[in-house]
Amino acid sequence: MKIAVIGATGLVGQKMLQVLAERNLPIDELIVAASERSIGKKTLFKGKEYTLISVEDAIEKRPDIAIFSAGADASLKYAPLFAEKGTYVVDNSSAWRKKEGIPLVVPEINASDINADTHIIANPNCSTIGLVMALAPMHRRYGIKRIVVSTYQSVSGSGIKGLNQLHCEQRGEKAENPAYPHQIHENIIPHGGNFLEDGNTTEEEKLIFETNKILHSNIAVSATVARVPAYGGHSESVNVEFSQPYDVQEIRKILENTPGVIVADNPSENLYPTPLMAYDKDEVFVGRMRRDNSIENGFNFWVVTDNIRKGAATNAVEIAEYLFHSLKFRVES
Numbered sequence: 001m002k003i004a005v006i007g008a009t010g011l012v013g014q015k016m017l018q019v020l021a022e023r024n025l026p027i028d029e030l031i032v033a034a035s036e037r038s039i040g041k042k043t044l045f046k047g048k049e050y051t052l053i054s055v056e057d058a059i060e061k062r063p064d065i066a067i068f069s070a071g072a073d074a075s076l077k078y079a080p081l082f083a084e085k086g087t088y089v090v091d092n093s094s095a096w097r098k099k100e101g102i103p104l105v106v107p108e109i110n111a112s113d114i115n116a117d118t119h120i121i122a123n124p125n126c127s128t129i130g131l132v133m134a135l136a137p138m139h140r141r142y143g144i145k146r147i148v149v150s151t152y153q154s155v156s157g158s159g160i161k162g163l164n165q166l167h168c169e170q171r172g173e174k175a176e177n178p179a180y181p182h183q184i185h186e187n188i189i190p191h192g193g194n195f196l197e198d199g200n201t202t203e204e205e206k207l208i209f210e211t212n213k214i215l216h217s218n219i220a221v222s223a224t225v226a227r228v229p230a231y232g233g234h235s236e237s238v239n240v241e242f243s244q245p246y247d248v249q250e251i252r253k254i255l256e257n258t259p260g261v262i263v264a265d266n267p268s269e270n271l272y273p274t275p276l277m278a279y280d281k282d283e284v285f286v287g288r289m290r291r292d293n294s295i296e297n298g299f300n301f302w303v304v305t306d307n308i309r310k311g312a313a314t315n316a317v318e319i320a321e322y323l324f325h326s327l328k329f330r331v332e333s
């Protein structure tokens with residue numbers, strides 16, 4: 001099969017190539033594309049050099065699957081052009097997530113939202129993926145009424161720009177093209193994306209909307225997004241209100257048996273998830289599980305996800321794997 005990575009020079013695009021190389025999709029032809037300025041440059045895949053081409057040329061090659069991480073504008077413009085040719089697009093940007101009829105998928109939870117006619121599949125926001133990986137089994141068991149989530153997001157969530165800003169500021173220099181309106185080094189910025197009229201930010205709105213689209217639920221979600229000076233890994237503090245009484249030990253067992261989730265929760269040994277623990281891992285790490293006695297059926301936990309892996313590249317590649325195995329498609333030539 002032919003697979004294309006669009007935005008292959010970016011932080012997530014490079015990780016997608018790494019994850020594709022680690023796993024066993026039978027790739028006969030790999031196509032790598034990025035913006036005009038990268039055409040002709042080379043990138044490595046399984047030790048072999050591949051030349052970057054334009055997105056237009058990638059469309060003409062009619063790949064079976066195109067995995068996008070090139071920003072929302074490029075996705076809006078090019079995803080339908082690929083789809084018209086029969087290519088299945090897995091899109092990591094926010095461009096298509098809210099559109100009706102476009103599945104928003106975490107394969108462990110709602111892969112069945114995909115069918116042969118859905119040629120564009122949206123990959124959720126990095127913080128949403130970690131959150132719903134932990135919430136889905138709890139919601140299935142007890143039903144969730146409301147959550148309050150606060151994120152502690154690393155700078156890699158803002159791509160190379162975010163990493164550069166933190167690097168520069170740590171060296172005492174000012175970044176030329178900063179990702180944030182304030183210094184991030186030795187600071188925390190309670191602001192992700194753009195502010196909306198209601199005072200939430202676009203990043204907060206993503207958590208609110210995407211959680212319910214993925215879980216097919218109607219959970220009340222209150223979200224605050226903050227950027228912290230960690231290079232990688234998004235952490236989230238989550239307060240849950242269940243619809244009925246629950247048992248902490250049962251939740252622990254359920255999560256221990258949930259593929260893709262690792263329980264790291266032993267306060268007596270200072271064991272709880274941290275961004276460094278989750279670094280370069282595909283699993284989502286959950287800890288600090290405890291009853292919240294301030295409300296009836298209240299529960300607290302802490303979840304950490306490598307935002308570039310399961311929060312982006314790994315989830316997208318898993319969607320591609322699902323497409324390959326379940327649809328057994330071929331693009332007409």
Ligand code: A2P
Nearest residue numbers: 007008009010011034035038069070074159160
């Ligand atoms: P390029 O490196 O040529 O600019 P990041 O979010 O880490 O900065 O990565 C963004 C990725 O999206 C890069 O691979 C970048 O390519 C690519 N990209 C940005 N704009 C476009 C576009 N209009 N068409 C195709 N690729 C794009």
